[in-house]
Amino acid sequence: MNSFADDLSTILREHPENLTALAKKAGISRPSLYDLINGKNLPRPTTLDNLIAALDLSEKAAQNLHDAHRSERLRTTRKEQETLLREKKTLLSEVSDLLLQKGHEISRSNHSGGPDLILRSGSRRIPLHISPLLTEHPTVLGHLLDTMHTLSTPTGYACVPKLTQADRSYLPLYSKYGVKILTPKNLLRELK
Numbered sequence: 001m002n003s004f005a006d007d008l009s010t011i012l013r014e015h016p017e018n019l020t021a022l023a024k025k026a027g028i029s030r031p032s033l034y035d036l037i038n039g040k041n042l043p044r045p046t047t048l049d050n051l052i053a054a055l056d057l058s059e060k061a062a063q064n065l066h067d068a069h070r071s072e073r074l075r076t077t078r079k080e081q082e083t084l085l086r087e088k089k090t091l092l093s094e095v096s097d098l099l100l101q102k103g104h105e106i107s108r109s110n111h112s113g114g115p116d117l118i119l120r121s122g123s124r125r126i127p128l129h130i131s132p133l134l135t136e137h138p139t140v141l142g143h144l145l146d147t148m149h150t151l152s153t154p155t156g157y158a159c160v161p162k163l164t165q166a167d168r169s170y171l172p173l174y175s176k177y178g179v180k181i182l183t184p185k186n187l188l189r190e191l192k
Contacts, residue, residue, distance in 0.1 A: 004068040005039035025054035042072055067164050071135040087132035092116055095130050095159055095184050115147050125151045129158045137170045144179050154178045159187050
């Protein structure tokens with residue numbers, strides 16, 4: 001199963017209507033709905049919107065389902081991965097420019113799987129992971145913790161353009177280990 005299938009399954013269990021009625025409202029077959037619940041398929045964006053409308057979800061629940069859907073598509077679709085990579089390069093360039101304009105010293109990490117940038121603050125070096133969308137929170141945290149250990153620093157940052165609901169839910173875990181998830185604007189505030 002995947003996170004989208006897990007989230008959809010939870011929503012459907014709590015919904016008062018049966019699966020046959022919901023599938024009909026969403027314009028899909030009952031077997032197709034079961035395939036979505038079991039993680040065999042991901043819906044097209046229009047099918048996802050029809051399903052959200054049939055479920056009459058709140059704006060927050062609909063956004064969470066969209067986020068889970070996008071996250072799963074990024075994991076499994078080459079086109080989505082290429083789009084994310086382009087967005088990441090743009091964001092990395094923007095964050096680098098912001099940090100350099102404010103007089104911070106930065107360098108690129110020299111090993112794959114590590115942070116995107118190393119921020120130098122006096123004698124400290126701080127790892128910085130930059131991503132347009134954090135899809136694998138445990139992996140990101142693990143890479144940052146590994147680099148923090150290597151650099152002997154108690155701090156690390158994950159930088160995203162906008163905090164999602166999933167990011168917010170991981171904030172306590174990240175902060176437990178000295179890592180913060182911040183937007184570029186909040187990163188600059190943090191570094192003052």
